[in-house]
Each structure stands twice: as C-alpha cells, then as structure tokens.
Amino acid sequence: MEENELKIGDKVDIVIGRFTKIGIHVLVNEEYEGMLYRNEVYQKVREGQKLEGFVKKVREDGKVDVSLQPQGFKKTIDQNMEAVLQKLKEEGGYSECNDKSDPDSIKYHFKMSKKAFKSAIGGLYKLKKISISENGIKLL
Template structure:
C-alpha cells in the first residue's frame, strides 16, 4: 500500500496478529497503530477509515487519527524542530512528524522557520518514496481562495503568517483570510517563513488583496529610527560615515530603512542638537 501513503483509505479489520491489528483492502495488509493495544472499533470484515503513512521504520502504518493535512489538502502545521542539513519537521497530528525538505525552504537559513512557527503545507511523495510536507506556493491559489478586502479595511491592523519569503517581499495570509504582500521597503528585516507578523494595511488592490507595512507609523518610526542611528554611532566612536546626502542603497544596506526615513531620523536628531554633520559624516555632539 506504499502507493497510497498520505491518503485516507477504507480498510477491513482482518485479524489480530501478536500485538498488532491487521487491516486489508482485500489484496494487501497493513498494521493499525493503536495505543495501549486497544481494540479498534468493529471486528471481522468491518471497515475502518484510516490514514496511511510511513512510520519511523519506513513501514506503511495505518492510523484512525485523520489529519487535516493530506495529499492535495493544505492546512497550517506547527514546526517542532529544525535541522540545518535536512529541513524542518512539522506536526500534522499523527505519531510521526513530517519533514519539510531543505529544498523547499528559502535559500538563506536566516529566514527558515523556527520551532513554534506554522507552515501552510500539504503532503507529497518524493522520488525516494518518502512522505514529505510541502509548503504552499502561490501558483496553487487563485483569487477565489482568498477573501477580498475593501477600502474600509485601509489602515486597519492585521495579523498573519508568512507563506512565501523572498528578498523582494513577503507574502502572508492574514487571520482575516486576505492575501497580503509586504514589500521589502515596508519591513526592517525579512520575516521568517511561517512567522506570525503584525502590520497595517496601506493599500487595497482591485483584486481584493492588500499591501501591508510592518513598519510603525511615521511619528513612531522617526524616534525608533533615530535610536538605531544613535546606537550605531555609540558603537563607532560617536560617528557614522553617512549624511542626508548619502547613497540610498548604502543606507538601506546598513540600517534597513529607506533614505526618506533616514533623513527624517537625522532631522529629528539635528533638531534636538544630538548630532551634527560635517564633510559627509554625522557626529554625536558630545563626542566630536
């Protein structure tokens, strides 16, 4: 029955063999996973709906615990362990955790999920015959799979999870069922795949999807960004080789903020007489 792993099958109870109950489809047999050697419901030629998977010994096993995640059926699964050379293991509700291969995770391990994150996955069998969990990709969805936001949702706070991570931006599924996109300029760092994020809707698209910012509102962001600049200068002898004339890409690469946000933060510090600029550099006033 190895070709049926990851699916639900209706099998007959055949017999108890030593410590195992044996099920059959009339041609092949499979052992039923039972706890404390309990007797399954139904006896002799009665049927059970079971889920088939490969146990830790690589043997096909049946369980009456039916997971919501199966072949071609997606749901969120909690990450329970991450192993750099393998990938991430997720709990789908049965005795064995399922592996999400490193080949299906982002290139950079810094945005791999951590234990406690959740991945939106289904099950699939790889070329080696292993039953694996596969993260959802955007091409599997249509607009009908998401709820449509309205202009009334503009500026509202949202919570969601990342189901695609990239340098260009993060795609999230919000708790409200919206498809959200976080452009890389609207986040200070790239969220992990499966990470829960909190943000606000900054645009509602014609297809009902939304653009989301993970950055605080400007009035809050200015002080936060100013603190980042001061921390940098304190760690570098009271100076940074940047000014409001510096290259935008160099600013973003160093501080993970836009040049506009950088200039607002510098303006705030200049107004408070905490810094001064000279020859393309910025100095803390007390440490000239």
C-alpha cells in the same frame, strides 16, 4: 469573501509566504491575503516567519498591502530617530553614513530607506543630538 474590517495603520500579525518579483505574499491575521512590497523590506525574512506588520491599504479585492514599519509620518520618524541614535551608541557615537550616502549603504547599516534616514537625522540635528558633516554623523 466577507467584508474586511482592517483599517490603515492597524497593527496586524503576518506570516511570510511566497516571494515574487514585486514582493512577498503574506497571511494577515490568519485571515486575509496580503502583500509586503520588496522595496519596503529592510531586513531578512524567510517563508513561514511570523512578524508584526501594519496595514498600508485595504484594496477593493479584499487583499491587504502591509508594511513592517508603522504608518504615519510622526510614528515612523520617531522610531527611525530612535534607531539611528541606538546604532550610533553601538558604533561609539559615529557613523560614516550621512545624507549624501548611497541608499544601499544606508539600508545595510540602518535598515531603512534613504528618505527615512534623511528625515531621522534631520530631526536629530534639529534636536541638537547629532552633528552632520561630509564624513558622517556624530552623537553630541
């Protein structure tokens, strides 16, 4: 296999392949074998589906670990904050999810991990765009 020129953070095209216990085999840029880890997928995907992904790691064996979320804290938190705001607008300005909510509930409603959700609502709270209570979060 020739030297892999991909770098961490690169945007790539992926095609969903075979599902395994740890994740999903993917084809990266029609050229490289890759892995999308199951615990990082927050949407339904099907075999043969084409998606945009981001390089997480290029392994020594030439295989590529990919994510459906951009890599890098700043990019990710901005996207997640925007997603939370959008969801709140769709839901009439309120959600019962907050920083104490069950991770599965957050994943279902917001399509992100609890950690990502908490950092997003923390950022929105600091910007005075939402209030956080025991009952949920509210658009200000």
